[in-house]
Amino acid sequence: MSILVTALLLLLALAGAPLFAVIAASAMWGFFQTDVDLQVMAVEIYRVAEMPVLIAIPLFTFAGYLMGESKAPQRLVRITDAFLGWMPGGLAIVALAACALFTAFTGASGVTIVALGALLVPALQKAGYRENFNLGLVTTSGSLGLLFAPSLPLILYGVIAQQMSLETPVSIDDLFLAGILPGLLMLTALSLYSAWQSRHLPKSDQTFDRAEAWAAIKDSAWEIPLPFVVLGGIYGGFFAVSEAAAITAFYVLIVTVVIRREITFTQLPVVMRDSMKLVGAILLILAVSLASTNYMIDAGVPEKVFDTIQAHVTDGFTFLLLLTIFLLILGMMLDIFSAIVIMIPIILPIAVQYGIHPVHLGILFLANMQLGYFTPPVGMNLFIASFRFNKPVMTLYRATLPFFFILLATVLIITYWPGLSLLLVE
Amino acid sequence: MKRLVQWLHRLEDSVLVLLLLAMILLAGYDILARSIFGGGVSWIPPLLRVMVLWIGLLGALLATRSREHISIDLISRLGGPTLNRIASTITLLFAAVVCGLVGWFSGQYVQLAFEYQDIAFADIPAWPLQLIIPFTFGLMGLRFFIQGIAAATGKEQTA
Amino acid sequence: TLKIATLAPDGTSWMKVMRQAAADIKAETEGRVKIKYFPGGVQGSDKSVLRKMRIGQLQGGAIATGSLINISPASQLYNLPFTFRTLEEVRAIREEFDPYIVSELAKEGYVVLGISEAGFAYMMSDEPIRTSDDARKQKVWVPEGDLIGETTFENGGVEPISLPLSDVYTSLQTGLIDTIVVNASSAIALQWHTKVNYVTDFPLLFLTGTIIVDQKAFRKISTEDQAVVKRIMAEAFASMDAQNETDEAGARDALAQNGVEFVELSEEDKQAWEELATGVVDELASKEIYPVEVFKRLQQRLEEMRQEP
Ligand code: NA
Numbered sequence: 102m103s104i105l106v107t108a109l110l111l112l113l114a115l116a117g118a119p120l121f122a123v124i125a126a127s128a129m130w131g132f133f134q135t136d137v138d139l140q141v142m143a144v145e146i147y148r149v150a151e152m153p154v155l156i157a158i159p160l161f162t163f164a165g166y167l168m169g170e171s172k173a174p175q176r177l178v179r180i181t182d183a184f185l186g187w188m189p190g191g192l193a194i195v196a197l198a199a200c201a202l203f204t205a206f207t208g209a210s211g212v213t214i215v216a217l218g219a220l221l222v223p224a225l226q227k228a229g230y231r232e233n234f235n236l237g238l239v240t241t242s243g244s245l246g247l248l249f250a251p252s253l254p255l256i257l258y259g260v261i262a263q264q265m266s267l268e269t270p271v272s273i274d275d276l277f278l279a280g281i282l283p284g285l286l287m288l289t290a291l292s293l294y295s296a297w298q299s300r301h302l303p304k305s306d307q308t309f310d311r312a313e314a315w316a317a318i319k320d321s322a323w324e325i326p327l328p329f330v331v332l333g334g335i336y337g338g339f340f341a342v343s344e345a346a347a348i349t350a351f352y353v354l355i356v357t358v359v360i361r362r363e364i365t366f367t368q369l370p371v372v373m374r375d376s377m378k379l380v381g382a383i384l385l386i387l388a389v390s391l392a393s394t395n396y397m398i399d400a401g402v403p404e405k406v407f408d409t410i411q412a413h414v415t416d417g418f419t420f421l422l423l424l425t426i427f428l429l430i431l432g433m434m435l436d437i438f439s440a441i442v443i444m445i446p447i448i449l450p451i452a453v454q455y456g457i458h459p460v461h462l463g464i465l466f467l468a469n470m471q472l473g474y475f476t477p478p479v480g481m482n483l484f485i486a487s488f489r490f491n492k493p494v495m496t497l498y499r500a501t502l503p504f505f506f507i508l509l510a511t512v513l514i515i516t517y518w519p520g521l522s523l524l525l526v527e
Numbered sequence: 528m529k530r531l532v533q534w535l536h537r538l539e540d541s542v543l544v545l546l547l548l549a550m551i552l553l554a555g556y557d558i559l560a561r562s563i564f565g566g567g568v569s570w571i572p573p574l575l576r577v578m579v580l581w582i583g584l585l586g587a588l589l590a591t592r593s594r595e596h597i598s599i600d601l602i603s604r605l606g607g608p609t610l611n612r613i614a615s616t617i618t619l620l621f622a623a624v625v626c627g628l629v630g631w632f633s634g635q636y637v638q639l640a641f642e643y644q645d646i647a648f649a650d651i652p653a654w655p656l657q658l659i660i661p662f663t664f665g666l667m668g669l670r671f672f673i674q675g676i677a678a679a680t681g682k683e684q685t686a
Numbered sequence: 687t688l689k690i691a692t693l694a695p696d697g698t699s700w701m702k703v704m705r706q707a708a709a710d711i712k713a714e715t716e717g718r719v720k721i722k723y724f725p726g727g728v729q730g731s732d733k734s735v736l737r738k739m740r741i742g743q744l745q746g747g748a749i750a751t752g753s754l755i756n757i758s759p760a761s762q763l764y765n766l767p768f769t770f771r772t773l774e775e776v777r778a779i780r781e782e783f784d785p786y787i788v789s790e791l792a793k794e795g796y797v798v799l800g801i802s803e804a805g806f807a808y809m810m811s812d813e814p815i816r817t818s819d820d821a822r823k824q825k826v827w828v829p830e831g832d833l834i835g836e837t838t839f840e841n842g843g844v845e846p847i848s849l850p851l852s853d854v855y856t857s858l859q860t861g862l863i864d865t866i867v868v869n870a871s872s873a874i875a876l877q878w879h880t881k882v883n884y885v886t887d888f889p890l891l892f893l894t895g896t897i898i899v900d901q902k903a904f905r906k907i908s909t910e911d912q913a914v915v916k917r918i919m920a921e922a923f924a925s926m927d928a929q930n931e932t933d934e935a936g937a938r939d940a941l942a943q944n945g946v947e948f949v950e951l952s953e954e955d956k957q958a959w960e961e962l963a964t965g966v967v968d969e970l971a972s973k974e975i976y977p978v979e980v981f982k983r984l985q986q987r988l989e990e991m992r993q994e995p
Pocket residue numbers: 431432433434435436437473474481
């Protein structure tokens with residue numbers, strides 16, 4: 102694509118043009134230049150209807166909006182306070198863990214931010230955390246947990262690596278094991294930061310109060326089964342992820358509208374409409390970026406960039422460093438599944454030559470991708486959070502920056518310390 | 528004219544709400560069928576996926592109404608009212624052109640799918656399901672265009 | 687340039703053969719015909735690939751036979767349940783019937799560059815399956831949109847669970863499904879073999895894939911070059927079939943080594959399955975999803991072959 106067109110599109114984006122229009126325009130310009138019929142836009146947009154995981158987006162989003170509009174955030178604060186009030190950053194840590202588990206199932210498609218964000222940001226606010234911290238935490242957590250089983254990207258990496266018939270076999274179970282410690286490292290680092298951030302909060306020097314704990318449990322009686330039903334249902338083999346989304350939506354609908362009556366029947370269509378507006382804004386960007394990704398694949402852009410990088414590599418250390426930078430950018434630009442499918446067959450054989458264990462490569466690849474989701478300026482989750490919380494994207498750049506550097510540090514540790522990934526495998 | 532627009536808005540809203548309700552019910556029924564009767568209903572999952580596309584595009588159409596699309600919005604926040612108006616006009620008209628193009632080419636594509644009798648799933652042809660793409664993009668283009676003109680002439684207007 | 691997309695990931699032996707064929711074609715046509723592959727499903731599902739061929743973004747695709755069901759019933763000729771018992775039978779039949787499939791697809795505007803064998807699919811499960819009664823107790827997966835698979839199990843009184851490919855591993859892990867029908871090497875490549883204990887050692891159906899190229903695009907190549915492309919591709923497909931045969935045999939050994947047990951069927955059990963298949967084939971005939979008359983001829987040929995000493 103010529104520099105002039107790129108600059109023009111960038112300018113339009115900065116001037117506030119809808120992002121989907123900018124992405125669609127870049128895709129169409131690219132296709133036009135390479136003589137591909139622009140009807141391809143329709144084919145790519147229709148692919149949204151061929152991705153099973155996307156069913157979870159409207160359903161979880163709706164459930165999240167309903168809970169956010171009800172009094173569930175207050176109850177969440179109360180119950181974490183009763184049990185973890187003594188722990189600095191207790192609620193923030195609960196939020197991190199919840200997001201990580203959720204993302205392990207939903208694969209960081211932004212679902213975590215829209216579904217849990219609606220609940221967690223008001224809850225954190227009520228507990229007295231700074232707004233920027235809350236926004237940063239939830240945006241960051243939107244991709245946290247990619248390294249935990251049963252995340253689909255991990256499985257996909259395993260399947261691709263397996264088919265390349267390497268000398269060292271890559272089993273999915275090994276990848277599940279290898280992801281645990283690096284994933285925990287990221288969680289721990291963010292938890293420590295949260296604990297440190299909560300030092301300004303009024304100290305609740307109350308000791309554990311049994312009566313209050315019991316009251317809090319009773320208060321949240323309808324919400325407590327939800328995580329057990331969802332996680333238990335998936336692990337127990339009763340339903341798949343998209344079905345868990347349907348059950349959650351149905352359950353939350355019944356509880357908030359029929360049982361608790363915190364949302365009235367007249368409010369309900371409004372909540373539905375608002376939540377689907379968000380789904381529309383997200384899916385539209387996703388749809389057109391399928392097209393722009395497809396243009397890049399068609400023109401072989403990632404391969405060319407990687408070839409350039411490889412031409413400047415002399416040793417394993419430099420290779421990993423350049424790989425990290427490259428993957429960050431890739432994670433920002435491409436969706437994770439395309440990134441795996443296109444790049445792993447190219448990167449893996451070269452990485453193996455530099456003595457990098459294929460399981461380790463998988464973990465560091467995904468860790469980088471996870472960071473890419475909220476790498477400024479165009480990490481997808483930044484935009485999703487901007488929309489969800491109705492904040493300018495600039496605010497989110499600032500809010501996520503500390504989190505970005507913390508996770509960057511952990512990504513470097515994960516990259517340069519293979520033992521962390523391989524300890525449980527061997 | 529105003530009545531017609533209002534009527535259209537209400538139609539969009541109702542279709543969206545009904546689609547979401549249907550989605551929850553169908554997905555729920557599929558789980559029941561699978562766990563109680565021992566097998567799923569094979570046409571439900573692909574239908575749900577098409578509903579995701581429809582909900583997404585109709586939701587996007589809704590977001591266009593209230594100008595709530597995801598954007599970066601740097602220049603207009605730093606600049607004064609005049610620059611703001613110019614930026615709004617240009618970006619809105621740009622979005623109108625992009626949507627118009629996508630709508631136009633999607634329309635051609637749906638025609639092709641009709642001619643080839645492309646099948647979506649089971650025995651259902653793909654073209655009626657794909658028709659939502661040119662429809663929503665066309666309407667979004669129109670809305671952006673009206674908003675762009677309104678911004679240029681300094682009037683606030685929603686379409 | 688012919689742009690050809692496939693779901694097969696890069697780096698597989700299949701892709702290596704295809705890339706070598708592309709290099710040979712380029713050399714022999716002195717660069718007039720180039721083939722560019724898009725492996726790993728980056729251009730989308732088989733359906734997306736067919737759509738992109740229609741608008742000319744892609745010229746060809748390596749496509750699973752099941753995805754051609756809406757284009758021509760002829761494509762499904764080899765893929766009905768319990769048709770073949772051995773690879774020898776398949777090879778003998780192919781010699782006679784491949785040209786029919788090629789000419790039927792040509793009528794729909796597609797040039798077939800080759801039909802490749804992907805091996806026999808077997809039932810693999812956590813419990814041994816000998817009869818359709820056994821199968822009825824299982825949670826059987828069929829790929830989404832697989833009409834033949836669905837009808838087969840429904841006829842046996844089994845309500846199959848249809849899931850997209852990407853959900854199968856997790857669903858085997860959680861127990862949402864416990865029985866799959868797949869060929870040995872795919873079971874290993876997708877690592878599904880780690881989640882099953884038994885293989886019913888009686889081939890359920892034969893899997894094929896095919897590379898098709900849009901006729902309009904292909905006719906832009908000069909007639910001599912067309913011949914070169916067809917010849918080199920035919921050679922590549924022959925070597926792939928041989929390769930596939932060894933791969934499948936190796937995969938069977940690997941299954942056994944991984945502690946997967948092969949369940950032998952008695953002659954009555956086999957006949958019971960084949961009788962069940964007759965019902966399926968009759969039902970599918972009414973839906974016109976395979977060429978009924980030609981299939982009858984194929985069955986006749988098989989009968990004759992089986993009776994030869
Ligand atoms: Na990304």
